Amino acid sequence: xxxxxxxxxxxxxxxxxxxxxxxxxxxxxxxxxxxxxxxxxxxxxxxxxxxxxxxxxxxxxxxxxxxxxxxxxxxxxxxxxxxxxxxxxxxxxxxxxxxxxxxxxxxxxxxxxxxxxxxxxxxxxxxxxxxxxxxxxxxxxxxxxxxxxxxxxxxxxxxxxxxxxxxxxxxxxxxxxxxxxxxxxxxxxxxxxxxxxxxxxxxxxxxxxxxxxxxxxxxxxxxxxxxxxxxxxxxxxxxxxxxxxxxxxxx
Amino acid sequence: xxxxxxxxxxxxxxxxxxxxxxxxxxxxxxxxxxxxxxxxxxxxxxxxxxxxxxxxxxxxxxxxxxxxxxxxxxxxxxxxxxxxxxxxxxxxxxxxxxxxxxxxxxxxxxxxxxxxxxxxxxxxxxxxxxxxxxxxxxxxxxxxxxxxxxxxxxxxxxxxxxxxxxxxxxxxxxxxxxxxxxxxxxxxxxxxxxxxxxxxxxxxxxxxxxxxxxxxxxxxxxxxxxxxxxxxxxxxxxxxxxxxxxxxxxxxxxxxxxxxxxxxxxxxxxxxxxxxxxxxxxxxxxxxxxxxxxxxxxxxxxxxxxxxxxxxxxxxxxxxxxxxxxxxxxxxxxxxxxxxxxxxxxxxxxxxxxxxxxxxxxxxxxxxxxxxxxxxxxxxxxxxxxxxxxxxxxxxxxxxxxxxxxxxxxxxxxxxxxxxxxxxxxxxxxxxxxxxxxxxxxxxxxxxxxxxxxxxxxxxxxxxxxxxxxxxxxxxxxxxxxxxxxxxxxxxxxxxxxxxxxxxxxxxxxxxxxxxxxxxxxxxxxxxxxxxxxxxxxxxxxx
Numbered sequence: 001x002x003x004x005x006x007x008x009x010x011x012x013x014x015x016x017x018x019x020x021x022x023x024x025x026x027x028x029x030x031x032x033x034x035x036x037x038x039x040x041x042x043x044x045x046x047x048x049x050x051x052x053x054x055x056x057x058x059x060x061x062x063x064x065x066x067x068x069x070x071x072x073x074x075x076x077x078x079x080x081x082x083x084x085x086x087x088x089x090x091x092x093x094x095x096x097x098x099x100x101x102x103x104x105x106x107x108x109x110x111x112x113x114x115x116x117x118x119x120x121x122x123x124x125x126x127x128x129x130x131x132x133x134x135x136x137x138x139x140x141x142x143x144x145x146x147x148x149x150x151x152x153x154x155x156x157x158x159x160x161x162x163x164x165x166x167x168x169x170x171x172x173x174x175x176x177x178x179x180x181x182x183x184x185x186x187x188x189x190x191x192x193x194x195x196x197x198x199x200x201x202x203x204x205x206x207x208x209x210x211x212x213x214x215x216x217x218x219x220x221x222x223x224x225x226x227x228x229x230x231x232x233x234x235x236x237x238x239x240x241x242x243x244x245x246x247x248x249x250x251x
Numbered sequence: 252x253x254x255x256x257x258x259x260x261x262x263x264x265x266x267x268x269x270x271x272x273x274x275x276x277x278x279x280x281x282x283x284x285x286x287x288x289x290x291x292x293x294x295x296x297x298x299x300x301x302x303x304x305x306x307x308x309x310x311x312x313x314x315x316x317x318x319x320x321x322x323x324x325x326x327x328x329x330x331x332x333x334x335x336x337x338x339x340x341x342x343x344x345x346x347x348x349x350x351x352x353x354x355x356x357x358x359x360x361x362x363x364x365x366x367x368x369x370x371x372x373x374x375x376x377x378x379x380x381x382x383x384x385x386x387x388x389x390x391x392x393x394x395x396x397x398x399x400x401x402x403x404x405x406x407x408x409x410x411x412x413x414x415x416x417x418x419x420x421x422x423x424x425x426x427x428x429x430x431x432x433x434x435x436x437x438x439x440x441x442x443x444x445x446x447x448x449x450x451x452x453x454x455x456x457x458x459x460x461x462x463x464x465x466x467x468x469x470x471x472x473x474x475x476x477x478x479x480x481x482x483x484x485x486x487x488x489x490x491x492x493x494x495x496x497x498x499x500x501x502x503x504x505x506x507x508x509x510x511x512x513x514x515x516x517x518x519x520x521x522x523x524x525x526x527x528x529x530x531x532x533x534x535x536x537x538x539x540x541x542x543x544x545x546x547x548x549x550x551x552x553x554x555x556x557x558x559x560x561x562x563x564x565x566x567x568x569x570x571x572x573x574x575x576x577x578x579x580x581x582x583x584x585x586x587x588x589x590x591x592x593x594x595x596x597x598x599x600x601x602x603x604x605x606x607x608x609x610x611x612x613x614x615x616x617x618x619x620x621x622x623x624x625x626x627x628x629x630x631x632x633x634x635x636x637x638x639x640x641x642x643x644x645x646x647x648x649x650x651x652x653x654x655x656x657x658x659x660x661x662x663x664x665x666x667x668x669x670x671x672x673x674x675x676x677x678x679x680x681x682x683x684x685x686x687x688x689x690x691x692x693x694x695x696x697x698x699x700x701x702x703x704x705x706x707x708x709x710x711x712x713x714x715x716x717x718x719x720x721x722x723x724x725x726x727x728x729x730x731x732x733x734x735x736x737x738x739x740x741x742x743x744x745x746x747x748x749x750x751x752x753x754x755x756x757x758x759x760x761x762x763x764x765x766x767x768x769x770x771x772x773x774x775x776x777x778x779x780x781x782x783x784x785x786x787x788x789x790x791x792x793x794x
Contacts, residue, residue: 053679116681
């Protein structure tokens with residue numbers, strides 16, 4: 001059976017600087033993939049290419065049935081439509097949450113289903129409530145983001161992304177902006193989703209989490225995928241010198 | 252020829268801003284419509300089958316056209332009597348249409364009324380644009396000096412002196428031709444005679460009827476020398492209205508013959524030898540007319556406090572019933588137009604492709620960089636040339652709206668650019684289109700940010716609305732001008748008018764504060780998902 005996600009020879013430049021040079025990997029259904037590596041290695045760029053927030057210069061990304069390919073001859077209009085299809089397949093969680101501050105937690109989680117999927121409020125609300133309960137915000141649904149703690153905001157953002165029923169969840173350093181005492185509550189939601197079989201890709205610096213929960217670890221360095229293996233292998237016997245150096249800094 | 256006092260308020264402008272959302276707009280629109288209806292209702296009975304519509308400026312003052320001192324909502328003047336008499340001859344009801352004096356001929360040509368009558372001197376220049384009736388009145392210019400001044404008896408004596416007159420008048424041209432003196436031009440006769448009385452001027456030269464009404468009653472001033480030159484007032488008619496011109500001439504002749512016209516001039520105390528000659532009659536000026544007596548008494552007499560209060564009370568109906576509602580209506584509709592167009596321009600500027608965004612930018616620069624006054628003139632007097640004839644109200648709203656839209660667009664742009672990038676990314680990552688992201692995520696947040704600058708703009712527009720008097724709208728400042736020049740009371744009426752502007756603006760300031768608080772996401776106290784204020788919430792899919 002073919003993988004849920006496949007990234008093939010992905011390349012991205014910022015002017016003369018190469019951000020990603022020919023990255024390829026697959027992600028199977030239900031897997032949790034952790035992407036690690038030193039700051040500036042291109043992890044976030046890679047993740048953002050997966051849902052088209054960054055446009056890449058070469059290669060292709062496929063999620064489920066939807067393939068985004070740089071040179072596919074689509075008109076700008078069709079290309080944008082394709083981008084949106086891809087984004088509907090991939091829920092995104094940001095480092096700085098990016099909740100909509102003018103909407104309550106519940107409205108944050110119902111807006112996209114109503115606007116994008118044209119689901120009516122009566123159907124969207126129960127679903128959003130259920131998801132907010134699931135992330136532990138059953139008693140905070142009518143609060144505005146400014147009234148929530150960082151951990152609560154990030155959990156609300158996860159519920160917002162889940163409301164679109166994506167095939168995969170992408171997390172861009174989801175706990176980096178959080179007070180250390182709040183990190184756990186967000187990671188536990190991701191564990192819970194993993195247990196339920198959600199496919200997830202996480203860019204993270206939480207090595208313990210990556211080691212315990214990930215099915216596969218991708219190590220990036222200078223825009224290059226230098227190693228890709230199970231946590232056991234990466235954390236106990238990495239083959240690449242750069243991986244060893246990087247991990248040593250966490251000890 | 253007299254000139255008008257049409258001081259244009261400078262268009263001052265502060266920051267900019269933009270307002271709010273749809274319910275607020277709806278509120279404004281409802282309010283405006285209510286005013287409009289009120290207004291239409293108030294004026295509905297003035298319409299009749301084929302009335303004789305004629306334009307003049309009631310701000311010019313006595314004895315031509317002025318608000319009745321006893322009932323300022325009524326316009327009186329010898330020209331009102333003249334036109335009523337002509338109307339009677341033609342079996343048509345005479346209807347006075349207020350129009351800025353400088354704009355009387357343009358207003359005639361664009362069809363706002365069929366005749367222009369307001370001390371308009373028959374000159375060759377004007378004859379190229381319109382036809383004139385036979386003269387209905389003749390007079391010269393009168394030189395006035397302080398009592399006790401005996402050295403000045405003619406124009407020649409003005410060498411090295413300071414002389415005042417009305418701006419752009421025949422008197423001014425006469426003084427310029429004479430030369431050798433310093434000339435000061437005034438917008439208003441009161442100010443000129445005042446300056447003469449206190450010694451800022453050595454002499455004032457003005458149309459004889461104006462001098463009779465404004466200089467003669469002043470105990471500190473006197474006439475000197477005979478009247479100078481001669482000018483004829485005529486009724487202006489569009490070139491193509493030959494039939495109407497003939498009817499008007501016949502009516503005038505009939506009124507001269509019957510002595511009716513003379514009775515009118517005598518009643519107003521302005522019957523003179525020149526007109527007498529013109530009418531080929533023999534008698535000369537008889538007794539001061541009754542209206543003349545009343546008027547001069549009115550402006551010269553010392554008032555008791557009680558009388559003063561009574562007089563101030565009489566200012567209220569015209570200010571509050573005619574001026575204020577019109578000002579409110581124009582301001583609210585103008586702002587609604589500015590907000591809607593401003594938002595569109597900002598969005599095009601920010602998100603549309605090249606040629607369009609360039610146009611949006613050009614719009615902003617053009618409307619922001621040129622005077623509102625000229626924009627209004629172009630819209631009102633210029634557009635008819637290409638077949639677009641807007642009513643004065645519509646032209647005022649469109650003019651103010653388009654001008655302020657440029658400022659509102661900049662407010663919106665600043666507001667939108669202040670929203671963190673992450674908001675757009677989050678919306679896009681959820682699969683929304685760019686337009687949906689703007690509609691549901693970015694713009695609602697930007698709106699709240701720009702409430703203070705938009706409120707600022709609304710208050711500025713509110714005051715700028717006084718400028719629309721140049722396109723014949725009678726709003727608060729115009730009513731102020733009429734009252735002030737009639738009663739010669741710039742301070743009393745001025746303070747009252749300023750207070751009315753201030754009080755009318757207050758509720759809007761409060762409303763904006765309230766909306767700002769209500770929309771402030773960082774202060775909101777817990778609650779109720781049901782209140783999606785101002786509809787910004789998210790109401791997409793249904794319907």
